[in-house]
Amino acid sequence: MNQQPGNNSIWNQPKAVWAIGFASIIAFMGLGLVDPILPAIAEKLDASPSQVTLLFTSYNLVMAIAMLITGTISSRLGIKWTLMCGVVIIALFSALGGSSGGIWELVWLRGGWGLGNALFVATALSAIVSFSRSGVAKAIILYEAAIGLGISVGPLLGGSLGSISWRGPFFGVACLMGLAFLLLLFMMPARHPAAASPNAAAPVKRTSLLDPFRAMKYPALLVLGIAALLYNFGFFTLLAYAPFVMHLNERGLGYVFLGWGLLLAVTSVFMAPKLERKLGTIKAMCLMLTLFALTLIAMGIWTSTREVIIVAVILAGAFLGNNNTLITTVVMHAAPVERSTASAAYSFLRFLGGAAAPFFAGKLAEWFNxxxxxxxxxxxxxxSVLFILANRRHLKHIDEAGAAH
Structure with a gap:
């Protein structure tokens, strides 16, 4: 069948994709939302930096564990209702977080937020790919753009509302999630319109709790998951600990992480595909991760120079934006399993790294400097770079598929 020119444009999407994309932006606001208010939370709730960074640890740990059950839940509830359940849980726990009276209560409530995010995130990627009219690669770029916008807008919202009260950002996300719920309710069909999309998948079969673990028997997926676990130590060290060494107010931190998020969003959409074509997926990933590692080391050398830390944080957004799109694309092709199962297995491993790193970073600063x-x-x-290179043979088929594409 001949298609009209531009039919497979990344912008030519059904309403469901845009509804999921908007909800993804709001969901990922939660990742960067607390960055500008971490020092304020520490001051107002009389908590140490390592205690405050537990807001990331509980969030990521619950997300990691919950990723293992998302496939089972979504295969029974369906994509739409799984997404909406995730949105409701995020709204509920963010509102409760804004009402909390102590650091430990807030840490537990952030864990509940992580449960909602797990249900949403694991389902959103496969949903956008499934509903999209523009192919898997462009659908992933659209998803990563939504993530980038959410991560960038989150700190801006957190800094603006946080300058009034540290509770403000939590209530703000709860309200926005209510809007996302309405968009999903009215703009997303209850069932996948299989005949309407060239990427439509077969009816979803019910998955078991063991499926993500079975997926890890495929070496490529396991290699990518372990690599993500390792590099997330750096990613969440930057997110959770950098705010404490910049010595800026809430608005100032919001603007710094806005710049970080904007670079992440722009590079994930426009630069990552070019790098993939020019260098190949694996080489491009290793280059971006190496540059990110060097940026963190520079932050370690010049920790006391605020201007260096600010520039390094913003610049890191470019390296992470490219890498996020590259590795997400790779994961979708890494193993002959359902996309949602591959995403759950990979996300379980990477969020384990995200859970350990924030608390570990705070403790290292207390123990040493x-x-x-x-x-x-x-x-x-x-x-993580060395691990990828050492296991390159397991990823050979991914580079070959990218070259053929």
Whole structure:
């Protein structure tokens, strides 16, 4: 069948894709939302930096574990209702977080937020790919753009509302999630319109709790998951600990992480596909991760120079944006399993790294000094590069598929 020119444009999408994309932006606001208010939370709730960074640890740990059950839930509830359940849980726990009275209560509530995010995130990627009219690669770029916008807007919202009260950002996300719920309710069909999309998948079969673990028997997926676990030590060291060494107010931190998120969003959409074509997927990933590791090491050397830290944080967004799109694309082709199962297995591993890193970074600063967390984070990222290169043979088919494409 001949298609009209431009039919497969990344912008030519059904309403469902745009509804999921908007909800993804709001969901990922939660990742960067607390960055500008971490020092304020520490001050107002009389908590240490390592206690405050537990807001990332509980969030990511619950997400990692919950990723294992998302496939089972979505295969029974369906994509639409799984997404909406995730949105409701995020709205509920963010509102409760804004009402909390102590650091430990807030840490537990962030864990509940992580449960909602797991249901949403694991389902959103496969949903956008499934509903999209423009092919898997462009659908992933659209998803990564939504993530980038959410991560960038989150700190801006957090800084603006946080300058009024540290509770403001939590209530703000709850309200926005209510809007996302309405968009999904009215703009997304209850069932996948299989005949309407060239990427439509067969009816979803019910998955078991063991499927993500079975998926890890495929070496390529396991290699990518372990690599993500390692480089997330650096990623979440930057997110969770950098705010404490910049010595800026809430608005100032919001603007810094806005710049970081904007670079992440722009590079994930426009630069990552060019790097993939020019260097190949695996080489491009290794280059971006190496540059990110060097950036963290530079932050360790010049921790006391605020201007260096600010520039390094913003610049890191470019390296992470490219890598996120590249590795997400790779994961979708890494193993002959359902996309949602591959995403769950991979996300379980990577969020384990995201759970350990924030608390570990805070403790390293307490045990040694403020330089050490960045050195250690950079070291973990370099180890992830070496791990990918050492297991390159398992990823050979991915580069060959990219070259053929």
């Amino acid at each position: 403020s330089h050490v967390p960045f050195y250690v984070g950079g070291g973990f990222v370099l180890v």
